[in-house]
Amino acid sequence: MEDPAAAGFTEIATSAAGVELAARAADRGLLEIAIGGRALAAGERVDVVYGAGAAGALVDRFAERAAPIHFAVDGDGDGVRSFLAEPPLVDVAAGPAARLVATLPSTARPGDPVVLRVAALDAHANAGAALAGAVALEVEGPLAVPAELALAEGGVAAVEGRATGAGVARVRARGPEGLVAESNPLRVEEGVPRVLWADLHGHSHLSDGTGTPEDYLRYARDVAGLDAVALTDHDHWGTPFLDESPALWSRIVAATAAFHAPGRFVTLLGYEWTSWLHGHRHVLWFADAGRIRSSLDEATDDPAELWASLRGEPALTFAHHSAGGPVATNWDFAPDPVLEPVTEIVSVHGSSEAADAPLSIYAPVPGNYARDALARGYRLGFIGSGDSHDGHPGLAHLASPSGGGLAALYAEERTREGVRAALSARRCYATNGPRILLEAYLGTRPMGAAVPPGDAALRVRVTAPQPLARVELVRGGEVSVLQAFPPEEASREALVGARAEGLRAGEALYVRVVQADDGAAWSSPWFVDAGVRAR
Numbered sequence: 001m002e003d004p005a006a007a008g009f010t011e012i013a014t015s016a017a018g019v020e021l022a023a024r025a026a027d028r029g030l031l032e033i034a035i036g037g038r039a040l041a042a043g044e045r046v047d048v049v050y051g052a053g054a055a056g057a058l059v060d061r062f063a064e065r066a067a068p069i070h071f072a073v074d075g076d077g078d079g080v081r082s083f084l085a086e087p088p089l090v091d092v093a094a095g096p097a098a099r100l101v102a103t104l105p106s107t108a109r110p111g112d113p114v115v116l117r118v119a120a121l122d123a124h125a126n127a128g129a130a131l132a133g134a135v136a137l138e139v140e141g142p143l144a145v146p147a148e149l150a151l152a153e154g155g156v157a158a159v160e161g162r163a164t165g166a167g168v169a170r171v172r173a174r175g176p177e178g179l180v181a182e183s184n185p186l187r188v189e190e191g192v193p194r195v196l197w198a199d200l201h202g203h204s205h206l207s208d209g210t211g212t213p214e215d216y217l218r219y220a221r222d223v224a225g226l227d228a229v230a231l232t233d234h235d236h237w238g239t240p241f242l243d244e245s246p247a248l249w250s251r252i253v254a255a256t257a258a259f260h261a262p263g264r265f266v267t268l269l270g271y272e273w274t275s276w277l278h279g280h281r282h283v284l285w286f287a288d289a290g291r292i293r294s295s296l297d298e299a300t301d302d303p304a305e306l307w308a309s310l311r312g313e314p315a316l317t318f319a320h321h322s323a324g325g326p327v328a329t330n331w332d333f334a335p336d337p338v339l340e341p342v343t344e345i346v347s348v349h350g351s352s353e354a355a356d357a358p359l360s361i362y363a364p365v366p367g368n369y370a371r372d373a374l375a376r377g378y379r380l381g382f383i384g385s386g387d388s389h390d391g392h393p394g395l396a397h398l399a400s401p402s403g404g405g406l407a408a409l410y411a412e413e414r415t416r417e418g419v420r421a422a423l424s425a426r427r428c429y430a431t432n433g434p435r436i437l438l439e440a441y442l443g444t445r446p447m448g449a450a451v452p453p454g455d456a457a458l459r460v461r462v463t464a465p466q467p468l469a470r471v472e473l474v475r476g477g478e479v480s481v482l483q484a485f486p487p488e489e490a491s492r493e494a495l496v497g498a499r500a501e502g503l504r505a506g507e508a509l510y511v512r513v514v515q516a517d518d519g520a521a522w523s524s525p526w527f528v529d530a531g532v533r534a535r
Contacts, residue, residue: 001023001024001025001031003053004052004053004054005053005054005055006053006055006058007051007053007055007056007057007058008050008051008055008057008058009051009052009053009055010023010031010048010049010050010051010052011047011048011049011052012033012046012047012048012049013046013047013049014040014044014045014046014047015044015045016040016041016044016045018037018038019035019036019037019038019040019044020035020036020037021033021034021035021036021046022034022036033046033048050069059090059092060092060210061124062092062124062126062210062211062390062391062392062399063092063093063094063095063122063124063126063127063128063210063211063391064091064092064205064210064211064212064215064391065091065211065212065215066089066090066091066212067089067090067091067092067205067210067211068087068088068089068205068239069087069088069089069090070083070084070087070239071083071084071087072084083239083240093128094121094122094126094127094128094129095122095123095124095126095129096122096129096130097120097121097122097129097130097131097155097175097177097179098121098122098123098129098179099120099121099122099123099125099179099181099398100118100119100120100121100135100173100175100179100180100181101118101119101121101181101223101224101395101398102116102117102118102171102172102173102181102182102183103116103117103118103183103184103224103225103435104116104143104169104170104171104183104184104185104186104225105186105195106184106185106186106187106195106197106408106435106437106463107186107187107188107189107192107193107194107195107437108163108186108187108188108192109163109188109189109190109191109192110142110163110164110165110166110188110189110190111162111163111164112162112163112188113160113161113162113163114143114145114160114161114162114163114186115158115159115160115161115225116137116145116158116159116160116161116171116183117156117157117158117222117223117225118135118149118151118156118157118158118159118173118175118181119151119155119156119157119222119223120151120155120156120175120179121155121223121395121398124390124399125390125392125395125398125399126391126392127154127155127156127219127222127223128154128155129155130155131151131155131175131176131177131179132176133150133175133176134148134149134150134175134176135148135149135150135151135157135173135174135175135176136148136173136174136175137149137159137171137172137173137174138171138172138173138174139169139170139171139172140169140170140171140172141167141168141169141170141186141188142163142164142165142166142167142169142188143161143162143163143164143169143171143186143188144161144162144164145159145160145161145171146159146161151175154222156222156223158222163186163188164188165188166188166189166190167187167188167189168185168186168187168188168463168493169185169186169188170182170183170184170185170186171183182465184434184435184465185435185437185463185464185465185492187437187463193410193412193439194410194411194412195408195409195410195437196227196228196266196408196409196410196411196414196418196419196422197225197226197227197228197394197406197407197408197409197435198226198227198228198229198230198266198383198385198406198407198408198409198419199220199224199226199228199229199230199385199386199388199393199394199396199405199406199407200228200229200230200232200268200270200282200284200318200344200383200385200407201230201232201270201272201282201318201320201344201347201385201386201387201405202216202229202230202231202232202385202386202387202388202389202393202396203231203232203233203234203272203387203388203389204216204231204233204391206233206238206242206248206251206252207233207234207237207238207242207272208234208237208238208389209233209388209389209390209391210389210390210391211391213231213233213251213252213255213256214255214258214259215391216229216231216391216393217229217231217255217256217259217267218259219391219392219393219394219395220393220394221259221265223392223394223395224392224393224394224395225394226265226393226394227265227266227409227414228265228266228267228268228409228414228419229265229266229267229268229393229394230267230268230269230270230282230284231252231255231256231270231393232270232271232272232282232283232284233248233252233271233272234271234272234274235271235272235273235274235292235293235294235295235296236274236294236295236296237272237274242271242292243292243294243296243297249271249292252269252271253269253288253289253290256268256269256288257288260288260416262414262415262416263413263414263415264414265414266414266415266416266418266419268284268285268286268416268419269284269285269287269288269289269290270282270283270284270285270290271283271292273293273294273295273300273306273317274295275295275301275302275303275327276327277301277302277330278302278303278329278330278333279319279321279322279327279328279329279330280319280320280321280326280327280329281303281306281317281318281319281320281329281340282317282318282320282344283306283310283315283316283317284315284316284317284318285313285314285315286314286315286316286416286417286419286420287313287314287416290313290315293306293309293310302333303317303330303333303336304333307336307339307340310339311338311339314420315339316339316340316341316342316420316423316424317336317339317340318340318342318343318344318383318385319335319340319343319344320343320344320347320352320385320387321344321347321349321350321352321361321387322343322344322345322352322368322369322370322373323352323360323361323364323365323368323369323370324352324361324362324363324364324365324368325349325350325352325361325362325363326349328364328365328368329368331368331372331373331376331378334376334378335373335378335380337379338424340380341379341380341381341423341424341425341426342380342381342382342383342423342426342428342524343370343373343380343381343382343383344383344384344385344387344405344430345370345382345383345384345430345522346359346384346403346404346405346430346431346432346520346522347384347385347386347387347396347404347405348386348387348388348389348396348397348400348402348403348404348405349361349362349387349402350362350402350403351403351432351520352364352368352369352370353369353370353371353382353512353522354369354370354371354474355369356479357512357520358403358432358514358518358519358520359402359403359432359518359520361402362402370382371474371477374508374525375477375508377506379426379508379525379527380426380525381423381426381427381428381447381448381524381525382428382429382430382510382522382523382524382525383405383407383423383428383429383430384404384405384406384407384430384431384432384433384522385405385406385407386404386405386406387405388404394406395433396433397432397433397434398433403432403433403518403519404432404433405430405431405432405433406430406431406432406433406435407428407429407430408428408429408430408431408435408437408438408521409422409423409427409428410422410427410428410446411427425448425449426447426448426449426524426525427446427447427448427524428447428448428524429447429521429522429523429524430521430522431519431520431521431522432518432519432520432521433519434464434465434466434515434519434521435465436462436463436464436465436513436515436519436520436521437461437462437463437464438460438461438462438511438513438521438523439460439461439462440458440459440460440461440511440523441458441459442456442457442458442500442509442526443456443457443534443535444535445526447510447511447523447524447525447526448524448525448526449526449527450526450527450528450529450531450532451503451526451527451528451529451532452503452528452529452530452532452533452534453503453504453505453528453530454502454503454534455499455500455501455502455503456499456500456503457497457498457499457500458473458482458496458497458498458499458500458511459496459497460482460494460495460496460497460498460511461493461494461495461496462493462494462495462496462513462521463492463493464492464493464494464513464515464519465492465515465519466492466515466516466517466519467485467487467490467491467492467515467516468485468490468491468492468493468494468513468514468515468516469484469485469514469515469516470482470483470484470485470513470514471483471494471496471511471512471513471514472511472512472513472514473498473500473509473510473511473512474509474510474511474512475500475507475508475509476507476508476509479512482496482498482511483496485516487516490516494513503528504528505528505529505530506528507527507528508525508526508527508528509525509526509528510522510523510524510525510526511523
C-alpha cells in the first residue's frame with residue numbers, strides 16, 4: 001500500500017461522492033478496506049487494482065489454474081463477514097524449466113513391462129514448464145528403454161520399457177539446457193515383492209492448498225508417477241468450509257472417481273479431520289463414497305467418536321504431525337486397532353518419529369513422538385505422506401527444506417483393496433521423500449508383523465537413490481548402528497544381517513535408513529507378542 005515500486009502494490013479508488021476509503025494490511029495476504037463517509041448505494045463501485053505499480057503483481061510461487069482471490073464483505077459492520085460466492089479467478093503459470101525428474105517403479109520381475117516417467121519442472125517443482133527438444137536416456141542395469149523421448153505439452157512424458165535379467169537399474173535423463181536427472185533405483189529379480197508408492201495426504205485450494213482437485217490428481221499420476229494418492233482437504237479450514245459446502249465435497253468425490261483406474265492408478269476419497277484439541281487425522285475411504293464427519297460436530301469431535309461413527313465402513317484414519325508442528329496428537333486416545341493401524345510419521349512438517357530423527361518436526365511436544373506411542377504399547381505401522389500445500393503430491397520434498405513424505409506399500413495389486421490390505425497389515429514403510437527401496441525381515445516375518453519372544457535373525461536390504469550414511473535398528477527406544485558408511489566408502493546399496501536376541505513380549509523394534517543427504521526411510525515396526533508361535 002505504501003511503496004508503488006513494490007510487487008503487489010495495490011490502489012483502491014471510488015468515484016462515489018462522499019464515500020471515504022481507508023485501507024490497511026490486516027495480515028499477511030489480507031487487505032482490509034473500510035467504507036466511511038456514507039454507505040455505498042446500489043450500483044456504486046470500489047475499484048481495487050492489484051499490481052498497480054511498475055513491478056506488477058506478487059503471486060504465489062506455486063503454479064495453479066483458477067486460483068481464487070477471495071473477497072469478504074461485512075455489509076452492516078457487525079463483525080460478521082460473508083464471502084462472495086463467485087470470486088475472481090487467476091491462473092499462475094510455471095516458471096522456466098529448471099530441473100528434470102525421472103521416475104521408475106522400485107521393483108519388477110524379469111520380462112515385466114516398466115514405465116519410465118520424465119517431467120520438466122520449474123525451480124519450485126511446478127509442472128507445465130516448457131522444454132523443447134529431445135531427452136536422451138542412458139540406462140545402467142537390466143532395463144531396456146528407447147534411447148530418447150520427447151516431452152509432451154505440459155513438460156511430461158511416459159515411455160514403456162522392459163525389465164531384463166536381474167540386478168539394479170537406473171536411468172539418467174539428459175535434456176536441453178543442460179538439465180540432467182537420475183531416476184530412483186529399480187530392482188529386477190524373480191519373485192521380488194511389488195512396491196507401490198503412495199502419497200495419502202495433501203491439500204488443494206478448496207482448503208488451504210494450491211490448485212484444483214483435478215490438477216492435484218493429475219500431478220500425482222503424470223508428474224510424480226505415484227501408484228496411489230488421496231486428496232485430503234480440511235473439513236473446517238478454508239474458504240468456504242468443506243463441512244458446510246456439499247458442492248465442494250461433491251466435486252472432490254467426482255474427481256476422485258474420475259481419476260481412479262484400477263490396475264494403473266489408485267485414487268482414494270478422503271478429507272482431514274482438523275481438531276485443534278486432539279490433533280489432525282485424515283480419513284480415507286476405499287470406496288467411491290464417504291460422508292464427512294466434522295471435527296466441530298459434537299457427535300464426532302474426539303477420536304473415539306470419529307472411530308465409532310466410521311465403524312463398519314471401508315475406511316481408515318491416520319494421525320499426522322503427531323509430535324508437534326501445527327498441533328500434536330492426543331495419544332491418550334488409543335488408536336483404534338482396525339481403523340487406525342498405521343500413523344504418518346513424516347511430511348513437509350518434518351519427522352514425528354523421534355527427536356533424533358533426520359529433519360525432525362518443529363515445535364515438538366516431549367513424549368509425543370511416534371516412538372513414545374510405541375512405548376505406550378500401541379501397534380502402529382509407519383508411513384510418510386506429503387501433507388503438501390503446493391499442489392505437488394509425491395514430490396513435496398523438492399520445494400520443502402524440511403523434506404516431504406511418501407508411503408511405500410508392499411502390495412501385489414494396484415487396487416484400492418490391495419492398498420487397504422497393505423495398510424491394515426502394516427506391510428508398509430515411510431520415507432521423507434526419496435524412493436528408497438527397503439526390504440526387512442525379522443526371522444521369516446516382514447515388517448509390521450507380530451513376532452514371538454526369543455532370538456531372531458534380522459535381514460535388511462537397502463537400495464537407495466543417494467549414498468547411504470547408516471542403517472540403524474531402533475529397539476525399545478534405543479538406537480544402534482547396524483552399518484555405517486564413511487564418505488570415502490559411499491554406497492547406494494546395503495545388505496545387512498544382525499541378530500536380535502532376548503526379544504521380550506511388549507517390545508517394538510524397527511529399522512531406520514539414512515542417506516548422506518538426510519533422506520531417510522523407516523520400516524514399520526515388528527511387535528513382540530507372547531501369543532505368537534515360532535515357526
